[in-house]
Amino acid sequence: MAGLTGIRFPGRYIQGPGAMDQLGRFSQDISPSALAIVDPFVDDLVQDQLDFATLRERHGGDCTDAEIARLAKLAQQAGCTQIIGLGGGKVVDTAKAVAEQLDLPTLIVPTIAASDAPCSALAVVYGEDGKVDRDLFLKRGPELVLVDTQMIANAPARFLAAGIGDALATWFEAESCRQSGAVNCLGLTGTGLAYMVARNCFDTISQHGPQAMLDCAADSVTSTLENVIEANILMSCIGFESGGVATAHAIHHGLCELDEVHHALHGEKVAIGVLAGLLMQDRKAEFKQILAFCDVIGLRTKLAHIGIDAPTDDMLSRVARRACRPGEITHNEPFPVTETMVRDALSALA
Ligand SMILES: [Zn+2]
Numbered sequence: 001m002a003g004l005t006g007i008r009f010p011g012r013y014i015q016g017p018g019a020m021d022q023l024g025r026f027s028q029d030i031s032p033s034a035l036a037i038v039d040p041f042v043d044d045l046v047q048d049q050l051d052f053a054t055l056r057e058r059h060g061g062d063c064t065d066a067e068i069a070r071l072a073k074l075a076q077q078a079g080c081t082q083i084i085g086l087g088g089g090k091v092v093d094t095a096k097a098v099a100e101q102l103d104l105p106t107l108i109v110p111t112i113a114a115s116d117a118p119c120s121a122l123a124v125v126y127g128e129d130g131k132v133d134r135d136l137f138l139k140r141g142p143e144l145v146l147v148d149t150q151m152i153a154n155a156p157a158r159f160l161a162a163g164i165g166d167a168l169a170t171w172f173e174a175e176s177c178r179q180s181g182a183v184n185c186l187g188l189t190g191t192g193l194a195y196m197v198a199r200n201c202f203d204t205i206s207q208h209g210p211q212a213m214l215d216c217a218a219d220s221v222t223s224t225l226e227n228v229i230e231a232n233i234l235m236s237c238i239g240f241e242s243g244g245v246a247t248a249h250a251i252h253h254g255l256c257e258l259d260e261v262h263h264a265l266h267g268e269k270v271a272i273g274v275l276a277g278l279l280m281q282d283r284k285a286e287f288k289q290i291l292a293f294c295d296v297i298g299l300r301t302k303l304a305h306i307g308i309d310a311p312t313d314d315m316l317s318r319v320a321r322r323a324c325r326p327g328e329i330t331h332n333e334p335f336p337v338t339e340t341m342v343r344d345a346l347s348a349l350a
Contacts (some may be wrong), residue, residue, distance in 0.1 A: 001327040005240040008115040010119040011105075011143040012305050013234050016222045021115070023084075023109065024052040026173035029082040030143055037071055037095045041089025042111050042151075043165055046086060046235035054078050059087060060315040062126050063094040063134075072101045074237045082107060082143075088159075089115050089266065093123035097136055106142035112159035113229045115166045115266050118145050120183070137185065149221045151228055155321075157216040162233030162267030164205050168299075169270045171202035172277065173332075176244025182332035184244045191242070191251045198239030204231040210296045245279070247323075247337060248273035250330035254323035254342070255306070258315055260305045271299045272306060280337070302338045303350050311350050 014026070027034050036053040040045065043058055048057050055078045060067045063071035075098060076153075083102070085095020086109040099106040100123075110118040117124075119331070127133040150158070174195055177184065184190050197281060204227050212228035251273035255261050260308050261269060268316055278287040294301045303311055322337035329339045 004174045004188050006184065007191045007194045007238070008121065008141060008186060009238060010108075010145050010234075013119065013145045013147070015147040015149060015226065015230060015234075017148065017153075019063075019146050019148040020046065020049050020109065020151060023049050023107075023146060026144055027052060027084060027107055028191045030107060033078070033080050034082040034107070035071070035075040035078065035080040035098075036084040036086060037098070039091045039092055039111060040088060044251045050084075053084065054080055059091045059094060061090070062130070063090045063097065063123060063130060064126050066128070066315050067094055068097045068101065068125070069096075070153040071098045074301075075102060075104070080104070084109065085110070086100065086111065088112050089117040089124075089250055092117050092217075092254065093125075096121075096138055096142065097123040097125065098237055100136070103200040108142045108144070108148060109146045109232060109267040111164040112155045113147075113153055114159040115163055116170075116233060116236035117238060118142070118225040118233050120241055122241075128338070130262060132253070144327050145233070147229060147233060152229055153216055153219050153221045153225060155216075156212055158298070159218045159265070160228070160232070161213060162265035163222065163236075164209050164228065164297050165265075165267030165269075165271030165274075165294075166346050167201050167205050167236035167267075168293075169245075169248035169274050170239035170243065171198045172274055173236045173246040173248055174198035174239050177244030178331045180334035181319050181331055182244050182246070185241045190244060193236065194242035198243040201231045201235035204235065206293065208294070212296055244328045244332055246332040247277040247330045249345075250323040251276050251319070251342065254319035254348070255308075256319075257318050257322050258308060260309075263301070266302050268306055271288075272303070272349060275301060275349060279345040279348050280341045301349070302318045303346065308350075311346065313343075316346050317342075319346060 222262040321341035
């Protein structure tokens with residue numbers, strides 16, 4: 001008999017140029033009193049559109065326990081009934097974590113499309129030392145994700161490229177989980193739709209990614225760019241949360257052990273993980289194809305490009321140990337993964 005399968009979604013997802021202009025209306029739809037946590041980079045730009053918020057507060061820089069507690073206290077003191085997170089990945093994750101602590105709904109407005117964080121029911125919490133402390137799994141995803149594509153087009157194209165890197169992993173990882181029967185973040189195998197979304201994510205970025213990069217560099221919102229933004233933010237999230245994760249993100253977590261890569265974006269490290277995963281399995285033709293794709297997009301394909309100029313045996317061993325530790329997601333692959341395999345694949349990308 002077949003077991004249970006499952007899929008999860010953000011509550012609502014709305015995307016288009018000028019979406020920000022309707023933020024107040026959508027927020028009021030959810031509840032009357034909002035704390036808006038805003039990325040300092042865009043705070044001056046969005047003041048007018050946030051005039052409805054009960055409180056507007058600049059984000060402190062990292063998604064740490066201290067920052068979550070500070071903002072949760074502010075929201076509580078002001079009697080807020082909704083948390084808005086407006087900014088990049090760390091702002092978005094902090095907003096979700098604050099809302100979780102207070103059991104409130106979240107409205108997320110991503111200002112870049114650099115990862116699938118805006119839609120997920122997951123927050124990455126950092127320690128005061130700047131290293132990842134833990135993944136915080138949340139009871140529910142955002143109530144609404146509002147994506148203003150003009151805002152994303154105006155942001156540097158490097159962010160879009162990183163989002164394509166994150167989205168690139170989605171299908172490979174979901175497909176590994178489908179083959180191995182590994183479970184998703186609900187503790188279930190994905191429904192058919194989960195894997196279809198993951199595949200569509202891959203097809204969309206493959207077909208439209210290169211042109212979308214040009215459109216983004218020209219600050220031009222085209223249907224091509226719209227497609228890729230949807231793939232980076234929505235499809236990639238559904239694909240990973242409900243299809244499952246595996247080696248590409250495990251290698252990402254391993255790379256994060258090294259201080260040298262801290263300036264590289266999440267998706268830039270994940271793309272290296274995808275390439276290493278293909279090398280590990282000796283999938284030569286696909287490796288060449290993905291390498292060429294990354295070059296066109298402007299994604300980094302060598303360890304030196306993400307800050308590891310001269311990888312020592314010790315460095316690669318630390319990455320491999322973290323990627324392959326017991327219970328780690330790399331073991332969601334349909335074949336055994338060893339530290340040696342990870343080390344050898346990364347050496348080939350030096
Ligand atoms: Zn990711």
